[in-house]
């Protein structure tokens with residue numbers, strides 16, 4: 580028996596990459612789940628039919644009321660630079676107007692709210708690892724700003740509502756997440772490299788490959804989000820959820836090529852504007868407040884991501 584057993588949970592963005600795994604775990608824990616997704620990057624096919632699952636197509640900026648809910652997980656936002664930059668105004672609206680709608684719905688139903696923010700609130704960080712009290716180094720008008728500043732504005736709104744009205748919100752700052760269920764056209768580095776290696780084409784390293792990221796397997800991410808939602812006494816907390824293992828993009832390319840048993844051939848491309856030089860979470864807070872830490876090593880996680888993409892490419 581967990582906190583979720585018998586609870587009614589709304590998951591916005593529930594048909595997306597992380598959402599599909601979260602929904603499956605919630606159903607396994609006995610929750611009744613309502614999904615709202617605009618299917619911009621989510622896919623209805625990501626969710627297997629289940630007697631305790633309903634799926635509605637719609638946008639958080641015009642959030643329909645699914646009726647009484649005990650909890651909301653707000654995952655609704657494009658998260659890959661390729662996708663959020665394709666519709667920067669829509670991204671900003673989902674991040675800001677959408678989050679206001681979600682907060683109003685949580686207030687209306689007295690629901691606990693877990694909001695997914697991002698390591699992008701730290702921008703191109705000048706400190707490493709990044710702790711939650713680091714205020715960030717963010718360009719307000721660059722190509723990443725719709726996402727970075729949208730997510731920062733959402734945190735501002737939710738934190739003010741928590742301070743002024745006691746909104747029971749918990750905020751996850753999610754670091755780079757990968758794993759089975761990613762779309763082949765996601766555009767982020769792990770899916771790009773694995774798909775390229777499996778197809779036997781050169782890997783697209785942007786810049787000199789010395790920039791770093793810390794990759795968290797989706798299974799660990801979902802365990803962290805469930806702990807954030809199911810722990811008592813942590814309303815108003817903002818917590819990094821990520822894997823502190825830090826790798827350069829060049830190292831990631833080498834790992835993926837070795838795993839797929841192909842020689843590493845690189846197709847160099849320019850480093851995108853404002854691409855963060857480094858990124859690594861300090862997870863002390865998650866460990867102490869949630870008793871959570873990631874368990875899946877990168878090599879193991881890349882292997883099951885590769886198996887996923889082998890299936891996807893075989894079906895294509």
Ligand code: UDP
Nearest residue numbers: 660766767768769771783784785790828854
């Ligand atoms: N990147 C790359 N090749 C790709 C896709 C991304 O070298 O095909 C780099 C990108 O420039 C960044 C890092 O990999 O430095 C992570 O990019 P991603 O889009 O996965 O996520 P981000 O952390 O930048 O939001």
